[in-house]
Amino acid sequence: MSIRHGLPAVLAAGPRYGSRLRTDFETRTGGTWPLNIGQVYTTLGRLERDGLVAQEGVDEAGRALYALTEAGRAELRAWYARPVERAGPPRDEPAIKLVMAVGADGVDVREVVEAQRRHVAQALHDLVRQRAEALARGPEHPREVARLLVLERLVFQAEAEARWLDHCEARLLRLTREAEPPSGEQPGH
Known part of the structure; x- marks a missing residue:
């Protein structure tokens, strides 16, 4: 997940202070991608340096509020419009x-x-249970839809890994059988 674009996506709803931004990000991603507060402030610093966010006053508790700039909104629209590159396989x-x-x-x-x-x-098993619980709560709320989308992505990835493991096992079994001498022959004869 691109934190550089995820935080502005949350800020599109309005100004936030750092820990609120973190909480809202984690809520919108279904709690699947927890952030530490240092990541949030480091990313906000870079976004501010690049002119994509700006501090916009403070809240009643004196916490600095961050808001998207017009350049930040344009970058966010461009991010939504472009596909995620699949340049190389991730380390697996x-x-x-x-x-x-x-x-x-x-x-x-x-x-x-x-x-x-x-x-x-x-x-x-755990992901399917979480998905069922989210569905039981009613997926009509945008936060539940977001959580369901994340959970379903994780379910599909786990299912794909299970299929890949089945494939690996079958290939290894074939290789083992091919390496065995034909029945009745002694190895080395």
Whole structure:
């Protein structure tokens, strides 16, 4: 998630102070991408430096309020309009772990696959439960719609990882069978 664009997206609804901006960002993303307050203020500093946000007074508690500038609104519209680049594959730890396990001494790749499968199954179970709870609350509120969209993206990613693990297991099984000598033959004969 682009924090550089996510924070202005929240500010489009009106000025916010830092911790409120953080809370609203986390609420809008369904609590899936927690931010630390340092990230918020560092990003606000950069956005201010780049002319995309400006401090706009203080609230009743004396906290600095940040608001989008016209340049910030234009940048936000441009961000919404352009697709997210898929320039290169992201670093994918399960894939890296699996390819490193293939051929590694003392590592049973099938056990690596199975451990990951159990983890994905539990994560998928939790995500589906959270999605059902959100649906039960009624998805008509914009915040619930946003939460559902995030949860559904995570469900689809977990389902895709489970399918990929099934594929890896099937490929490894085929390779193991191909490496075995035909029935009745002794290895080395």
